Amino acid sequence: MSSHPLDTALKLAPSASAAGHYTGQSSPAYWNMVGPFGGTTAATLLEAVLRHPDLLGEPLSLTVNYAGAVSAGEFEVQAQPVRTNRSTQHWVITQLQKDADGQPVVCTTATAVTAARRETWSVSDAPMPQVPPPEEVPRLDLARAVEWINRYEMRPVAGVIPQQWDGSGDSSLSQLWMRDQPPRPLDFCALAAMADIFFPRVWLRRATRVPAGTVSITTYFHVGLAELAATGPGYLLGQARAQEFRNGFFDQTAQLWNQAGQLLVSTHQVVYFKE
Amino acid sequence: MSSHPLDTALKLAPSASAAGHYTGQSSPAYWNMVGPFGGTTAATLLEAVLRHPDLLGEPLSLTVNYAGAVSAGEFEVQAQPVRTNRSTQHWVITQLQKDADGQPVVCTTATAVTAARRETWSVSDAPMPQVPPPEEVPRLDLARAVEWINRYEMRPVAGVIPQQWDGSGDSSLSQLWMRDQPPRPLDFCALAAMADIFFPRVWLRRATRVPAGTVSITTYFHVGLAELAATGPGYLLGQARAQEFRNGFFDQTAQLWNQAGQLLVSTHQVVYFKE
Incomplete structure (x- = not known):
């Protein structure tokens, strides 16, 4: 095995x-x-x-x-x-x-x-966006992509990686269904990895491909083992957007929900870009 | 002096x-x-x-x-x-x-x-919310508050600290004008401090006062010395909201703009709360 x-x-x-x-x-x-x-x-x-x-x-x-x-x-x-x-x-x-x-x-x-978490009053203030279920969203097929991309099944709902690098971008928002490829029961490490799955927001916002790389990422975990077990090998919906692109760096704020609409993590990063 | x-x-x-x-x-x-x-x-x-x-x-x-x-x-x-x-x-x-x-x-x-930052293509994707200017917003006066509150001038626009602790809260969003008291030209350290100025979101969302304290805060700086100098001792607009309250912890995502509408920092924290 x-x-x-x-x-x-x-x-x-x-x-x-x-x-x-x-x-x-x-x-x-x-x-x-x-x-x-x-x-x-x-x-x-x-x-x-x-x-x-x-x-x-x-x-x-x-x-x-x-x-x-x-x-x-x-x-x-x-x-x-x-x-x-x-x-x-x-x-x-x-x-x-x-x-x-x-x-x-x-x-x-x-x-x-x-x-060590205990059960308390709980409520979500970031409801999962309404999007079509993963089965209805075509799977992304990136020929000649870097190797790690093949380790994830990605079904982009909005803000797919530009097909034309023509400088026409006007939004930094992406939404996609994702899971490990092959599917794998969710755990904290898989979640920490998937929090960094989004391609650089600068590529989307500018429709221009420039060198870019994460400098620092912070992830907050909102769930414990029970919610991970309930998610299992199911799809997660990820949403990411930038807030500011300024002098060589931009930030990204993102969320990952499971299919039941539970927010699993909120995550933020600051990213270097060139030009 | x-x-x-x-x-x-x-x-x-x-x-x-x-x-x-x-x-x-x-x-x-x-x-x-x-x-x-x-x-x-x-x-x-x-x-x-x-x-x-x-x-x-x-x-x-x-x-x-x-x-x-x-x-x-x-x-x-x-x-x-x-x-x-x-x-x-x-x-x-x-x-x-x-x-x-x-x-x-x-x-x-x-x-x-x-x-060491260099000038590049730059754009903001988080425009400052439209709010009345600080001069038109009454100053917060918190009698018997903890000492550090007196070191800041705060002019709340939305989501002020509840006046009635009656469990009636329905939003976690706050907006306020702020500056050091007495006024002080803005620098990176003052900005790092003001990124943590917001009272616990759980107090607002529940209109219930429970023990709460920041566990971890991350701040991304989007400006350099030139923008700090341009801001000087002026007011900053802060906006904060929570995304998830779950089993003893919640997160907060926040932004600080100067009066000219420049995003100075985006900042995130995870906060402990009791009950």
Whole structure:
């Protein structure tokens, strides 16, 4: 039985050097232009937290800063719980690779908060947009795309990647149905990865393809294991839009709901772009 | 000549122990219920980055995680540039205080990205809402409020703090004009602080006052020194809303514009609440 490509990508081996230190391999199956898909990197850093023997609770927030491209081959992840309270725990996480001289170089930094959640008064103020169900939306087929795109089934509802790069863009809003390809029961790491699935908003808003890459992403988790289990391998609806494009950077605000209309995560990122 | 209370609050003295280590004092002038206003803490951690001799560029993103209350008295801030690229720099920041046994305890963790920005194609996709100018909006007067409230001039346009705690809330949206009190020319630290000015969305949405506190806040800066100078001591329009209240936590998404309608920051936080 072969494992799902996401499970292979997230595989971490405890390192002998210290508790919370792990080694992993950057994933060819999720390769982007010059390194693995950033969502996979975020998921890998979260996996290091979730595997830690001292873990308290479930993910509440995760911020990942992409300091430099992750190269092919081995990396180390160091996850440290720097403060544990009664119901929350604060994490600092670092991903490193060795340079040509064998010196460790920081590729990625992150912080996370995990929390033991209890049932309280709850309400949603961001209802899922009304869109056709996934079965009625054609599947995106991107010939010659980068490899990680093939690891997701995407069914764009609005704001599809421009077919003509003619500078005609007038909106930064995208909506799409998505799930792992092949389908895989949803967990926190898959959710952390899918939060970064949207192509750069600058491509859509300008209908112009310029170099762009996420600098920092923050994801807030609104659900626990029960809601993940209820979602299973089903589709998620993702919505993303930019608020400001200014002097080389833009921001993106996004949401992911399951098919039942439950908001699973809200997520934000700031992205570099050229020109 | 006495300095502005924010400048007093942000005062850091370089520590002899290592580069990027500073000592400061938690600010009585910005005191909240059990510690200083979280905005002041965010601003203090950013100040440690901006004072660092190796600083590259200006703030692009700042994530601050409130691990535990900051007590009255001395604290230490450690700001470390963990990776410097050609035009971006990645920071890890920690705030510590000594416990009763003299052992250092982490109060706050943070990451930041600073960047040397260049002029590019730019456009805003989050226009400032149309609201009456600040001069036409009455000033908020909160008798017996916590101390830090008195450090800001607030002129609420919509979603004012409930006058009746009767469970009647139906929206989480607030808009208000704000500026430092007394007025002070805008800088990055003041902006980082004001990003956290909004009272807890759960109070508004439920018209019920429950214990609540920010767990993690992320702020993206969309402007540089020129736009800060153009804003000067003028009013900012802030807008905040929640997306999901679920099992003890809710998120908030917010924006701050200057009076000219320029989006200065977009900011997001996840907040603990009880019951």
